[in-house]
Amino acid sequence: MTDDHPVVSVIVPVYNDPEGIRNCLSALQDQTYPTERYEVLAVNNGSTDETPNVIRGFDDVTLLVEDEVQGSYAARNCGIEEASGEILVFTDADCTPDREWIAAGVDALQREDADIAAGRIVFEFSEDKSAAERFDASVNMRNDESVLNGVAKTANIFIRTLAMEKIGLFPQHLISGGDVYWTRSATDAGHEIVYTEEATVKHPSRQLRELLKKQYRVGKGQTQIWRLDDRSVAFIILSGLLRFPLKMARFLFGSSKDANRDRNTPSDRDINRDLAVVITAGLCVVAMNFGRIVRLITSR
Secondary structure (H helix, E strand, O other), rough: OOOOOOOOEEEEEEOOHHHHHHHHHHHOOOOOOOHHEEEEEEEEEOEEEEHHHHHOOOOEEEEEEOOOOOOOOHHHHHHHHHOOOOOEEEEEOOEOOOOOHHHHHHHHHHHHHHOOEEEEEEEEEOOOOOOHHHHHHOOOOOOHHHHHOOOOOOEEEEEEEHHHHOOOOOOOOOOOOHHHHHHHHHOOEEEEEEEEEEEEEEEEEEOOOHHHHHHHHHHHHHHHHHHOOOHHHHHHHHHHHHHHHHHHHHHHHHHHHHHOOOOOOOOOOOOOOOHHHHHHHHHHHHHHHHHHHHHHHHOO
């Protein structure tokens, strides 16, 4: 059993999301992976509602607290420091893992002899399936695509503890993109990353307001990452200006069939690019660039 089922530590950061963490932890208690071979660490990141009490209602879940630094990467680092597993597994409080999630992710690491395995994130839609939801599903949390570039998102990722020790903790001061920065650092250092669609979590798609807030945070986080990479202010500005028309052109003129000719795109990610979605795409790029500008101004 110890060879086939290494000890796993599942780390879930949470902030003011009692319903989300309840669903997530319930799903984690219903895994097919041997119960005695995994632990669940829920890290409360300064919640001001009943979230901590919800976590306490799960007897087999360890409640940790990170209230000095407000940010999901600081919360994940808190979990890492308390984890005892050979494999560190990350998801978010608003994600609901499938029953085979842990087993499938661990299997991918062992089968591929990899250090990092990124799983599939399936988007769940409202009955109306708005343009914002469809665009969100088309471009965000695309582990199936990002792994091709050596990066992945912590909504669904498995990391060998030895790799985490070699690379170090997540950069917890980042507003967004700490997972991308860490996984890029790991793959640049020679750690192999694989994608497994069998390890699946479900994530609610965002309506326009939440989507724009996310893209704004992403823009701010990108500026921070470029700073970490010693990029100049001129580079950051020019990159933002050039990426705007490039992103829009690729989205407007690249058909779904052309973009996905060489791979199987999950049905929840393969959307029709109607006018409403195109307008949403434009708003999201504007929000992202605005985030970059704000971060440049406020960080000087």
